Amino acid sequence: MTTALAHRWFELLKLGADEDIYTFQEVIKGKSGPKVNIRDKPVYMMSSYDYLGLIGHPEIESAAIDAIHEYGTGTGGVRLLTGTNVLHHHLEKSLSRFMGTESSMVLSSGYMANLAVIAGLFSKNDLVIADERIHRSIVDALKVAGIQPEPFRHNDPLSLKSVLEKNDRVKRKLILVEGVYSMDGDICPLPEILALKEAYRAFLMVDEAHSLGVLGKTGRGVAEHFGIDPGRIDLFTGSLSKAIPANGGFVSAKEEVILYLKHGGAPYMFSAALSPANSAAALKSLEIIDKETWRLNKLWQNTSRMMTGLRKGGILTGSTQSPIIPVSCGKNEDAAKLSKGLLDQGFLATAVIYPAVPLNSAILRLCGTAAQSADRIDQFAEALEELYTTVIKQS
Ligand SMILES: Cc1ncc(COP(=O)(O)O)c(C=O)c1O
Structure with a gap:
């Protein structure tokens, strides 16, 4: 500082x-919820990320408690070594189904998920083009990866196009956007961004932290909102701490990408695995989102x-x-x-x-x-x- x-x-x-x-x-x-207790007074909550009001849901709480009884409170290590349990596999399968992708991996936070993808798959030799209002976790991930991003004007496909045009000769290009922007609340213009990604043969990563459970007819996120096949998006990241009332993060992508990240994504390899209670709560939440x-x-x-x-x-x-x-x-x-x-x-x-x-x-x-x-x-x-x-x- x-x-x-x-x-x-x-x-x-x-x-x-x-x-x-x-x-x-x-x-x-x-507990948090629509009415909380602050300074010993009842206070109505108007700023929570608990979009679907799932904090305190009895089935989600029971799933977390049962998971503690069955798997304990901690995982005892990182995923690659001793920390993987069957709940991780169930959750990853369930997330892939939900996101419409081949595969997924879960990590201890959404912040870690962004770090895993950016530092695990890209370097300063690549061109990374980021919306100027991109989340701090992505800004930090770029710093860790030693990448100086090229910004484009917020939610402005013309500005993105001009950066892509100027750098057409760079071989590997990555575009970074959010489904819903966490401070402005606006939605990324995915159809236009996708068209540019395809025209300029770039990769696209969408952070769905605030769009999962929120956008689309069934809460699948920004691709569903626009009626777009999620298979056209290379990388999704997200958090399990907003519409899903747990803690944790995830990456959803093609199987080979996830397989690589499970062996080359530092936060997966060097940070403890998601706890049983969080895994079970997230797993049950996906079920409840579809049911309720x-x-x-x-x-x-x-x-x-x-x-x-x-x-x-x-x-x-x-x-x-x-x-x-x-x-x-x-x-x-x-x-x-x-x-x-x-x-x-x-x-x-x-x-x-x-x-x-x-x-x-x-x-x-x-x-x-x-x-x-x-x-x-x-x-x-x-x-x-x-x-x-x-x-x-x-x-
Ligand atoms: C857009 C965005 N991405 C990532 C994150 C990080 O998620 P987590 O809180 O699970 O670390 C946040 C959290 O506020 C966010 O708003």
């Missing part, structure tokens, strides 16, 4: 403490209700197309003041500030989930409208 960055953080923390507007790392007592299809419908109904309420109140929500709703706040302090004001009224809506978003583009990052109630969404939109008028419009 540079000294300037450290100073800025300490100044921000001091401001947060002086003005009592620090709402990061609020301690939740008990009402959850996906409810997620989108709630998202639409939230958007309607916010728009009615004149609240700016960027260009979102998904349950991720970024409320534009501008200054870090304003986002923090809004978040604290809402917490005082019994809502947890988290502020996201630089470097997670560009400087002076702080947001309140709201998430619609299937677990929220219509009444609560309406109450929240009203509370936010009032605060937004005093904090943001008068700032």
Whole structure:
């Protein structure tokens, strides 16, 4: 960390403490869900990634508990050596079926999955072209791999085309996008990106952390959303900690790619295998997503209700197309003041500030989930409208 960055953080923390507007790392007592206990008060959750409201699902909890009884709490090693159990194999098969790919591998997080793919398959001799708003885990993976990426303008196929055109002679090219962008909530224009990938013979990796369980008629993700055969996409990565209420990450791709990554992807080889409880919870979640299809419908109904309420109140929500709703706040302090004001009224809506978003583009990052109630969404939109008028419009 540079000294300037450290100073800025300490100044921000001091401001947060002086003005009592620090709402990061609020301690939740008990389970997360639509209603949580914070500072010994009931608080309604408006920013959780638990898109389908599956945290606390009794069948998922039972699967995790049974797995602990049968397989223990830890795996005792990395996958390649002593850490592989039968749950990993079941989960990998199930993920491949879900994603529509030949094969999959699971790792201890989505962050690790991105690192495994990028550093395992690409090097500085390749051209890596990344959407400028790509997730930090991918930015870090590129650094580890010693790759200086060529950025293209966010969600802009023309900008991608011009980078591809300029570098047409480079042999191996990789395009990096997300299904749903984690801070903006917009969806990657997959048909146009795919056409360019094929025209310029590039590889394409799609991070489905926020689109799995969320996009498409059955929650398969961005390919299903656009009616595209997932077999046309070289690499999918994702997290098991958002619509799927566990921890862990995965890569889905052709069999030979996964076989290679299981022997050449460092996070698979040098980081402990996914725990039995997480494997079993993720496995059961995939089953529940297919069984309880009402959850996906409810997620989108709630998202639409939230958007309607916010728009009615004149609240700016960027260009979102998904349950991720970024409320534009501008200054870090304003986002923090809004978040604290809402917490005082019994809502947890988290502020996201630089470097997670560009400087002076702080947001309140709201998430619609299937677990929220219509009444609560309406109450929240009203509370936010009032605060937004005093904090943001008068700032
Ligand atoms: C787009 C994206 N990719 C990857 C990750 C990392 O996933 P995990 O939390 O499982 O490490 C995240 C997490 O927030 C994300 O938003």
